[in-house]
Amino acid sequence: MRVTVKLFATFRDGRFKVEERELPQGSNVLNILEPLNIKPDEVAICLVNGRDVNAQHFLNDGDTIALFPPVGGG
């Protein structure tokens, strides 16, 4: 399956803003994080298609994953 991965704030340092990834069926968010060398506890917000999920969340073809370190404002 094919998913879109978007990185924000410090996660972009030395990585990328947005890339597509080919993954085997049954992959979860952890399978995205590992090759990016991002530890699950560094992720403050993980959105899949705009909904907040945890690292064990299983992915589907066409999903958009947005990963944020702790950020805020107002």
Place this chain on the structure above:
Amino acid sequence: MGGYIGKILRVNLTEGKISTEPLNMELAKKYLSGRGLAGKMFTDEVASDVDALSPENKIFIAAGALTGTNAPTSGRYVVVTKSPLNGVVASSNSGGQWGAHMKFAGYDMVILEGKADRPVYLSIHDDVVEIKDAAHVWGKDVYATTDTLKKEFGDDKVKVLSIGPAGENLSLISAVMNDLYRAAGRSGVGAVMGSKNVKAILVRGTGKVENANPDVMKTVLSSALGKLRENGVTGQGLPTYGTAVLVNIINESGIYPVKNFQESYDAEADLISGETMTANHLIKKDPCYRCPIACGRYSKWEGGEGAGPEYETVWVFGSNSGIHDFDAIHKANDLCNKLGLDTISVGATIAAGMELVQRGYIKPEELDGTPLEFGNAAGMVEWVRKIGYAEGLGAKMALGSYRFAESYGAPELSMTVKKLEIPAYDPRGVQGQGLQFATSNRGGCHVRGYMISPEILGLPEKLDRTSLEGKATWVKIFQDLTAVIDSLGLCLFSSFALGLSDYAALVNAVTGANYTDEELLACGERIWNNERLHNLRVGYSAAEDTLPKRLIQDPIVDGPSKGQTLKLAELLPKYYAERGWDEAGVPTPECLTKLGM
């Protein structure tokens, strides 16, 4: 006693009379200082039927109980008055340095009453207070005014608060500015100062704010600073990227209003994000008094440099106007600072104008050749200027988006609650924040209970933004806690890392009080109910605890939150019950008795 100075400066502008009086410590125990005590004194002293722009209205400029101490983020003060925009209690707070220096000069609060017979400014140098002629700076922008009056004062350490041309022109979306570009922005407080012919207030203080328990404070302060440092938002996210780091997260959540809330996702938002601003525009950080977070930005753009812009400003002059031109956003922000305008309300009014044009309400000949259309950056910047100087159609826009849209028979195109423009979160995709917008005591405002924190950012814990479960309770607690933070004179952003117990420890250490967590939160609830009672007295009812039709009846049309709606009708009765109010949203006698009101 620490924290409080114990003295109020009262200036009757009609009579030219300057006096001081003791701070009522019995009231301060119940309402703290800042927003709380000034709000209580306002409701006690100003009759509910007073015209906001008449001499009978008063302005209470109040520091918080901890303002000017070594408590972290203790640089804030508040402007409390009757709002000329919507008649509610305006309580607009601001950071920078001015508030702390008012306390160093020896005052918890400055009250302005009556109306001067000519433009004046107030000069406060410790206990030497003078009303001076301001004819030479009337009409000048905030920067020129600050520069001129500082030179006249002859001491570079003087801090200046002033209005710009917008406040002089009685724009209902004008701000009170301090330290050049810090704004008590919302509710049209600049116009009230303008209506009194007061251009500026200078403070030069050589005193200091006492601390009741310096030894206890060392421990409490160390703990608070540690939490602010360790917290990912206050220790890293905000210092690195500023508030505009929210652009991407709010957009990716699908609650980022676009083109006057017609859409809720912007595929090009990253062009104007905090990440982009940091990479291409940031010159330096610009912290307020005693702030370890330092979210303030100082940036450059094509042809200039200056403060900001903040998240709300980036959004309102950016995506909400269909614009992705950072230089234009900077210019619009800079103009607002100099003309003394509230960026949120100005940008939202321009966006409403763009939709009025889109739908054919405004005819091209009304525009005097200045484009008013989504995506036209140069036109947008020019409209900011025209609003500030009340030129052409800008004079109508200077009254805010509600009156502007209503004048075309289309008030539903004004994205406001109680006539105050809603900030950068589509409430349909975030239920608690939607309830908060509807019930905020000053109208469409995010900083009366920032539910984005738990519902999007996951602080202090993660809530499902689409769920109604527990939201009424959360909103009440957030509103009450925010009233406490505002009244202590601390920055709301500290609450990303600090909780009620931390605030209780700080206020107890500094003032020598002995609040339990529950007692301190009850102060916030008292402050909230006092404001609510005022709003009911001026004629508001449960019918106005609502949002524009678009945000109540229509589902979100695009993006990750497509199809979502705000379930306000289910949330409101739960909220009223949680507050101990009756079904009409009126505080019950039992509720008021419990709070000692």
